[in-house]
Amino acid sequence: MSLDIIEVYKSLTNKSKSLFEESSKYLPFGVSSNYRYFDPYPIYLVKGKGSRVWDVDGNEYIDYILGFGVLEVGHSHPRIVEEVRRAVEDSTILGFEYEKSVELAKIICNRYNVDMVRFSSTGTEATMHAIRIARAYTKRKKIIKFEGHYHGSHDQLLINVNPMRLESRVPTSPGIPEETLSNTLVADWNDYEGFERLVRVHGNDVAAVIMEPVAMNMGLIPADLDFLKGVFDLARDYGFLVIFDEVKTGGKFYSGASGYYGLKPDLVTLGKAIAGGLPLSVVAGRRDVLGVVGPGRVAHGGTFNANPLSVRVAIVTLRDILTEGAFYYMNSLSEELQKGYEDIADDLDIDLIVTKWGPSGMIYFNSKVPKNYKDFIKSDFKSWFTYFYYMVAKGILPMASFNEQWTVSIAHTKEDISKHLEVARDAIKLAKNKKLNLDLFEAF
Ligand SMILES: Cc1ncc(COP(=O)(O)O)c(C=O)c1O
Missing domain, CATH: 3.90.1150.10 (Aspartate Aminotransferase, domain 1)
Incomplete structure (x- = not known):
């Protein structure tokens, strides 16, 4: 050959x-x-x-x-095609809050074991909002992420995503100010000792650690359960939040990686598969943490957030298909x-x-x-x-x-x-x- x-x-x-x-x-x-x-x-x-x-x-x-x-759900699932057709007939955007967003919020809270949700359209938005919420809640600046993990294309987490050279800090793109990345710390996945060393130095300034609980932007590398438990313990000891970026994993197991591992992170982001091919993402989590969001509080907005098309298809996807x-x-x-x-x-x-x-x-x-x-x-x-x-x-x-x-x-x-x-x-x-x-x- x-x-x-x-x-x-x-x-x-x-x-x-x-x-x-x-x-x-x-x-x-x-x-x-x-x-x-x-x-x-x-x-x-x-x-x-x-x-x-x-x-x-x-x-x-x-x-x-x-x-x-x-x-x-596969391409062009007949039930989704039908739902999209019906949704379009009732308009694709209504401006004020859409009636059925409550139904979807309840489905997500039950399925992913979270107290509250806010919707957006892409995974990038969801992780961006999650870290802002974590910073506001803890009143701290630093975020820890893991090498090889990807959380979307906003500036703050675009470091050591897929570096071709192995150095401790490699920005993933030109155009990101050093100052922006100065609050982002990078740790090695599944390396508890390394994580602990980092936390001992910076732990009191850390707002959150964000991770793909099963890493899916460097192939597919699950977390060792003991490693995850160690991270949760350190987060509790030092007072920072754990964010599971489940934009991918949330659609790979019925109740996501948090359900699979039996862990309850403080914040969870969802996207991709949950809306059967339409753009919809979620930042979800503890009631007191999500409670910082609102007019005059933490900013969270988006013209297309919880648009009827995505909401209706997500309900059908989560309730009837997946x-x-x-x-x-x-x-x-x-x-x-x-x-x-x-x-x-x-x-x-x-x-x-x-x-x-x-x-x-x-x-x-x-x-x-x-x-x-x-x-x-x-x-x-x-x-x-x-x-x-x-x-x-x-x-x-x-x-x-x-x-x-x-x-x-x-x-x-x-x-x-x-x-x-x-x-x-x-x-x-x-x-x-x-x-x-x-x-x-x-x-x-
Ligand atoms: C784990 C994870 N988080 C966030 C994102 C960003 O999602 P989006 O491309 O919808 O902005 C991705 C995209 O691949 C992802 O894999």
Whole structure:
């Protein structure tokens, strides 16, 4: 198998290439979010249905990206299509508070074990609000985050998200003033001793620690329960809040990572999957903490917050579609993927690690299960990219990037999983024998 996989990719995606050239005149890198770009140019998609999406060249893909972990309901779920149609007929924005936002707030409070919620549209907004609320509540400035964790694209947490060099403080983007990041401390994931050392020095100035309780922006790295409990204890001792950023994890387990671990953080942020593909996010938590929000108190606003379209679809999604049974089903398919990848690794005698949590999982070309970013970055990304292009060229979108993960929806079938694994076997065989020269690529 000595094919040049990039040439195969290019031969299948001529229209995407033209669209990329055209759109690059108007959109930097031809995309609306940096994360959608990959070299030499990304595919441009036209539509999706169930577990499938189609690109402008007419190629069909089995989709395990699902809008970066949004669409566990699958593409274009008939119940959601119907709800959107009905909602539009009653207007998409009403200005003052929408009647049904109360119903959704109750569903979220019960399901995620929180006292109060405020809605917004994106995960970025939710984490931004969460840290402002934490600062106002504690009257302190500093926030601790973990290396490799991503909390959206506002300035304050864009540090050590996915650094290509291992230094203690690496801003993730130009354009962020040093002063803004001076109140953001960075710790290593799953390293209790390191966290404790940081807290001993700064603990009395810390307003909150924010984390993805299962890290899903460096593959998929769950927290060790003992580590989490240690963090909670230190937070209580030093008087700072624990924020679970569940923008991803909130849709991967029926009641999110807090339900899975049996822990009650002070604040929780939700987004992505909870509204079945429509933009809706949440900052939620303890009554006394959320109590600082309000007119003349802590600022929280947004024209599209709790808009009728998102609210109605979120109610249908959480109440009727993403039920406990749905999670059981998605988890069982995801387990098949995990098992299949482990078998492939054994058969091919290759260092390949698989991690999985609910409907999502990740593979690493690595000999050791990564516990934090420093382990993760030691993975062989040349092999990963060879695997990725092969999968895409053969009609599988396995995950969005080397730091993302697969997600299975309720629309995926056992046949989809078998097809995925059949292609993955060849992709990994190719990756083992022939690695891409990443120097040829601009963005990596
Ligand atoms: C854990 C986490 N928090 C926050 C965000 C930001 O969400 P959004 O892209 O909706 O702003 C993301 C996005 O991927 C995320 O993964």
